[in-house]
Amino acid sequence: MRYLMMQKAGGAEPDAKLYADMAAFVEELTASGVLLATGGLDPDGFKMTSAGDEITVTDGPFTEAKEAIGGFALIEVRSREEAIELGRRFRRIVGDGESLIHQVYGP
Amino acid sequence: MTDLPATVGAVWKQESARIVGGLLRLVHDVGLAEELAQDALVAALEQWPASGIPDNPGAWLTTVARRRAVDHIRRERHAPDPAPLPEPAEDDVLRLMFISCHPVLPAEARVALTLRVVAGLSHAEIARAHLVGERVIAQRIAAAKRTLAESGVGYAPSAQLSSVLEVVYLIFNEGYAATSGTGLIRADLCLEALRLGRMLAVLAPGQAEVHGLVALMEIQQSRSAARTGPAGEPVPLHEQNRGRWDQLLIRRGFAAMLRAREVGGPAGPYVLQAAIAVCHTAEQTDWVRVGTLYQALERLLPTPVVRLNRAVAVAFAHGPQAGLDLLDELRADPQMASYHLLPGVRADLLVRLGRLPEARREFERAASLAGNAAEREFLLRRAAGVDVPEERGRLLGAAVESFLAPLGPATARAYGQTLSRVARLAGERLLLTDLDPARLAEIFAVAWPGVSPRTWNRHVAAVRSFAAWAGAPSLAAELRPRPVTAVPVVPAVAAPVPDSALRERALWCLLRDSAAKVGAVLALNVEHLNLAERRTHDASIVWGLETAALLPQLIDGRARGPLFLSDRRPGPGRPPAPADLCPETGRRRLSYERAAYLCKRATGHTLRRWVSRADMARTP
Numbered sequence: 001m002r003y004l005m006m007q008k009a010g011g012a013e014p015d016a017k018l019y020a021d022m023a024a025f026v027e028e029l030t031a032s033g034v035l036l037a038t039g040g041l042d043p044d045g046f047k048m049t050s051a052g053d054e055i056t057v058t059d060g061p062f063t064e065a066k067e068a069i070g071g072f073a074l075i076e077v078r079s080r081e082e083a084i085e086l087g088r089r090f091r092r093i094v095g096d097g098e099s100l101i102h103q104v105y106g107p
Numbered sequence: 108m109t110d111l112p113a114t115v116g117a118v119w120k121q122e123s124a125r126i127v128g129g130l131l132r133l134v135h136d137v138g139l140a141e142e143l144a145q146d147a148l149v150a151a152l153e154q155w156p157a158s159g160i161p162d163n164p165g166a167w168l169t170t171v172a173r174r175r176a177v178d179h180i181r182r183e184r185h186a187p188d189p190a191p192l193p194e195p196a197e198d199d200v201l202r203l204m205f206i207s208c209h210p211v212l213p214a215e216a217r218v219a220l221t222l223r224v225v226a227g228l229s230h231a232e233i234a235r236a237h238l239v240g241e242r243v244i245a246q247r248i249a250a251a252k253r254t255l256a257e258s259g260v261g262y263a264p265s266a267q268l269s270s271v272l273e274v275v276y277l278i279f280n281e282g283y284a285a286t287s288g289t290g291l292i293r294a295d296l297c298l299e300a301l302r303l304g305r306m307l308a309v310l311a312p313g314q315a316e317v318h319g320l321v322a323l324m325e326i327q328q329s330r331s332a333a334r335t336g337p338a339g340e341p342v343p344l345h346e347q348n349r350g351r352w353d354q355l356l357i358r359r360g361f362a363a364m365l366r367a368r369e370v371g372g373p374a375g376p377y378v379l380q381a382a383i384a385v386c387h388t389a390e391q392t393d394w395v396r397v398g399t400l401y402q403a404l405e406r407l408l409p410t411p412v413v414r415l416n417r418a419v420a421v422a423f424a425h426g427p428q429a430g431l432d433l434l435d436e437l438r439a440d441p442q443m444a445s446y447h448l449l450p451g452v453r454a455d456l457l458v459r460l461g462r463l464p465e466a467r468r469e470f471e472r473a474a475s476l477a478g479n480a481a482e483r484e485f486l487l488r489r490a491a492g493v494d495v496p497e498e499r500g501r502l503l504g505a506a507v508e509s510f511l512a513p514l515g516p517a518t519a520r521a522y523g524q525t526l527s528r529v530a531r532l533a534g535e536r537l538l539l540t541d542l543d544p545a546r547l548a549e550i551f552a553v554a555w556p557g558v559s560p561r562t563w564n565r566h567v568a569a570v571r572s573f574a575a576w577a578g579a580p581s582l583a584a585e586l587r588p589r590p591v592t593a594v595p596v597v598p599a600v601a602a603p604v605p606d607s608a609l610r611e612r613a614l615w616c617l618l619r620d621s622a623a624k625v626g627a628v629l630a631l632n633v634e635h636l637n638l639a640e641r642r643t644h645d646a647s648i649v650w651g652l653e654t655a656a657l658l659p660q661l662i663d664g665r666a667r668g669p670l671f672l673s674d675r676r677p678g679p680g681r682p683p684a685p686a687d688l689c690p691e692t693g694r695r696r697l698s699y700e701r702a703a704y705l706c707k708r709a710t711g712h713t714l715r716r717w718v719s720r721a722d723m724a725r726t727p
Contacts, residue, residue, distance in 0.1 A: 032305055080113075085121065
């Protein structure tokens, strides 16, 4: 089953150790096939709204900086518990902060 | 609010291979290593509820398991301070895989043990995936550990990478072959195989075949959502909705393929199969390339499936006639005689060539050879779908029946055996006038290669008699009787096989060739044999040319069930276990006692002595 892990922005400023630890973690998960896709998100972004026939585009940012999603990872695991375990390892590397994790249905 | 046992289970699945592999380095026994690791797991379940889940659960389990191993070694050696222990190393997991996939184990034991100790699955999970009871799996794994301990495989490094690849692909196919119903559970096996494959690719990055296997599995798995329809029916590759293919997996497959190419070297069977799978991901399949790849694969793996697939590719690349020409070469191969897909594919090509009456007969012939009911029904539907007017004239099957009807029971049975086999191979609905002497001779060569002259002559006599009755005596013109004078059937070797009945000769030959245990040989089933490669599918028993010549006759078109059968059907008093009963003849498996008696009578030696003589004959 697949889970989407979203990391909220903010937290400690990344240092050299965090980069090295994170690189090793990403490499391990990619090789074992757990990590399907990952990336950081531009905090600005833009919003599209449809109402009736009209579609509007509004430029961001929209939320408080610490509520914005700063990055994501799509992972393939056997169970919810495995997702939690991987989340635990991730949070230990990045330090204080918050992740939101949702199961992805299909395909 | 996390579920503790589930968390421990999740940690275990991620860490077990490293933990058991590290312990194996210390204790040199898979069974013991796994028990020690399990002890650590039990300790975790006892202590974590009170102490909380440790910061690094994997390291915690490793430390506790290692401590148990040290205690164990200390007890064994009665020494307070054992020699310094080796540190965990990179290749621990790889060695563990080599041992759990060791060729001394039968295939199903390798699969179960690998899922257990490398993938970290529980007995219950493995049992569910194989649709058998938990007990069966527990016993299978226990037996495998015992075999490993007894055979002294221990911790010896081995170079059997191909054996590991085979087990991983076997696990994948067990999951992939299930298409509906319980398929949902079994799909997990595909994911486990993918995990094992990727793990192997990290551990042995210099092996092109490992990357080839990963690429093959990723690309096949990418189609898993598209390969069954709404009602669970299989959807052929070229009718699948490409939108449902998983692009992530395809991309990973391509990446693995590139790694295989970087390693270089001559392409092995997995790289070739992956390359074929890659061709099929293109919008327009390059059939010429597929045909070339199958040709290369056929040189490495000349199995009926590969050869047939090559003919299909050639038919797409160079037209149906070219494919048909290749198939006609296969038709002369005794191995292919009862393979229903051969006439099935032939029928398809004949339809494309507009040779409809022949196509219809081939579909019907394929149906009569098909082993499973669903397939048979499908082929009969295809046959009925070929739009040809009902042919006038006498059909072979019907003619044989009316020829046999007035004969006495003994003659009818003897002639019937010959004629029904001819009719099945030629096609029951073949017009009698379309059967020619050359085709009949070809059928004879395929159906009864290397039989004794006496048996051959019996078959010839039956067909001659039938041909004369049908008013076409020239039909049997190319079938010559053979001289019955003492033709040595067996080349002179140190342990010549005495001239006796076919079954006995096959048994003595196989025992002599393989030097395998008598029990193991008697336990063989038809479906265990890989006739093309002269070995069992798990490679535990290998045989020579002489045995190879006898086996097709012994099998005589059977698709499954015990290889060596007793002469009689079992009486009502003592019904044999289902596994010892041939589903096609209703006869039971040849027992050890009976085999021993036959051996004594034919060779003058006890079975044990015959086998040890065989051993001597093999070693120069």
